[in-house]
Amino acid sequence: MxxxxxxxxxxxxxxxxxxxxxxxxxxxxxxxxxxxxxxxxxxxxxxxxxxxxxxxxxxxxxxxxxxxxxxxxxxxxxxxxxxxxxxxxxxxxxxxxxxxxxxxxxxxxxxxxxxxxxxxxxxxxxxxxxxxxxxxxxxxxxxxxxxxxxxxxxxxxxxxxxxxxxxxxxxxxxxxxxxxxxDLACFHCGSAMKNMPALKAHLQEEWDKQAARVKAKLERKRQLEEKSDTVENSDQVHSKKQKADSNTQ
DNA sequence: GTTCTAGAAC
DNA sequence: GTTCTAGAAC
The missing domain is CATH 3.30.428.10 (HIT-like)
Incomplete structure (x- = not known):
């Protein structure tokens, strides 16, 4: 005890x-x-x-x-x-x-x-x-x-x-x-679970799905930021070039 | 809170 | 026969 x-x-x-x-x-x-x-x-x-x-x-x-x-x-x-x-x-x-x-x-x-x-x-x-x-x-x-x-x-x-x-x-x-x-019900989706082993397996699946979903979203965000960084950099290079060009004119 | 286990559920 | 739940624990 x-x-x-x-x-x-x-x-x-x-x-x-x-x-x-x-x-x-x-x-x-x-x-x-x-x-x-x-x-x-x-x-x-x-x-x-x-x-x-x-x-x-x-x-x-x-x-x-x-x-x-x-x-x-x-x-x-x-x-x-x-x-x-x-x-x-x-x-x-x-x-x-x-x-x-x-x-x-x-x-x-x-x-x-x-x-x-x-x-x-x-x-x-x-x-x-x-x-x-x-x-x-x-x-x-x-x-x-x-x-x-x-x-x-x-x-x-x-x-x-x-x-x-x-x-x-x-x-x-x-x-x-x-x-x-x-009665047992999943707190994520509300579906009924017949016993503890079934619930535990389901909860693990829900967590795995959530992990995959959130990580995929983070990855998309990261790629977007990377892309916009590249665009920003090339814009800067571009505007510098224009400035240089205008100086020579 | 846990461990143990009888007997219900499958 | 095995898995699973749920109540007792001196």
């Missing part, structure tokens, strides 16, 4: 004491760690640091955070979002370096997470991974099902009416667990 409070212990520790194999980076207020069971090609968690047990209790989950002071909750979530945007750029650099193109990065919370301590998932939009093993794993990250809550959506609750905020902030596990049992 995995340790369900491991993230809480990280959040309370001095980041310098965490091994590099776990910790990716940190700031004054947050830690970015590698997800131990990545469900996409890139998958990180960003957690708010805690300096005391009471503070860690407040940060136990999205539900407990939203139950407390609203301004404080908004500040914590906004700070995590900021860190996620920085991380996203780093992921995109790595995508380019490793695969020659970049694709979407999702940033969101699980409505009812199984591990304690608030954590923001930052993962590439492919859901292609060895560790993606069952329906619950997949549906918990499917962007349209409702279990995975985009950070911007959560932040939008703060600007809505109080009654709406209260309704969303409940995050009752009973309401969300049904989402995880929904």
């Amino acid at each position: 995995a340790n369900l409070t491991i993230l809480r212990t990280y959040a309370l520790k001095d980041p310098a004491s965490l091994p590099r194999s776990i910790l990716f980076s940190h700031t004054e207020t947050s830690l970015t760690i590698y997800d131990a069971f990545p469900k996409s090609m890139f998958h990180f968690l960003i957690l708010p640091r805690a300096s005391s047990k009471p503070e860690a209790n407040e940060l136990d989950s999205l539900r407990t955070l939203l139950k407390g002071d609203k301004a404080r909750a908004k500040q914590v979530i906004s700070a995590l979002r900021e860190d996620a945007q920085t991380l996203r750029k780093e992921i995109e650099d790595e995508m380019l370096k490793r695969y020659g193109f970049k694709w979407d990065v999702w940033t969101g919370f699980h409505a009812t997470p199984s591990m304690q301590h608030l954590h923001l998932h930052v993962l590439s939009a492919d859901l292609c991974s060895e560790k993606m093993k069952n329906k619950k794993h997949y549906n918990s990250f499917h962007p349209k099902i409702g279990f995975f809550l985009d950070v911007d959506e959560v932040l939008s609750w703060f600007d809505a009416e109080d009654s709406y905020f209260a309704a969303m902030a409940k995050l009752d596990p009973k309401d969300h667990e049904a989402f995880l049992k929904q």
Whole structure:
């Protein structure tokens, strides 16, 4: 049985004491760690640091955070979002370096997470991974099902009416667990998948197609730029020649 | 969160 | 007979 409070212990520790194999980076207020069971090609968690047990209790989950002071909750979530945007750029650099193109990065919370301590998932939009093993794993990250809550959506609750905020902030596990049992459907094209092996093969095909499509587009763009550079250069040579000609006239 | 495995599904 | 899912884990 995995340790369900491991993230809480990280959040309370001095980041310098965490091994590099776990910790990716940190700031004054947050830690970015590698997800131990990545469900996409890139998958990180960003957690708010805690300096005391009471503070860690407040940060136990999205539900407990939203139950407390609203301004404080908004500040914590906004700070995590900021860190996620920085991380996203780093992921995109790595995508380019490793695969020659970049694709979407999702940033969101699980409505009812199984591990304690608030954590923001930052993962590439492919859901292609060895560790993606069952329906619950997949549906918990499917962007349209409702279990995975985009950070911007959560932040939008703060600007809505109080009654709406209260309704969303409940995050009752009973309401969300049904989402995880929904039939398997591809998040790219929506087609129904009869089981996990079929879904995984299909997701890999979708990613391969996307890679080929984006790379072909990049290549066309590169060739166009090369062509226009050549034209520009020859224009310059041409105009210089004209200038030289006019000088001699 | 994972591992294990009984029995359903094919 | 093999693949796959889904619930228990003392």
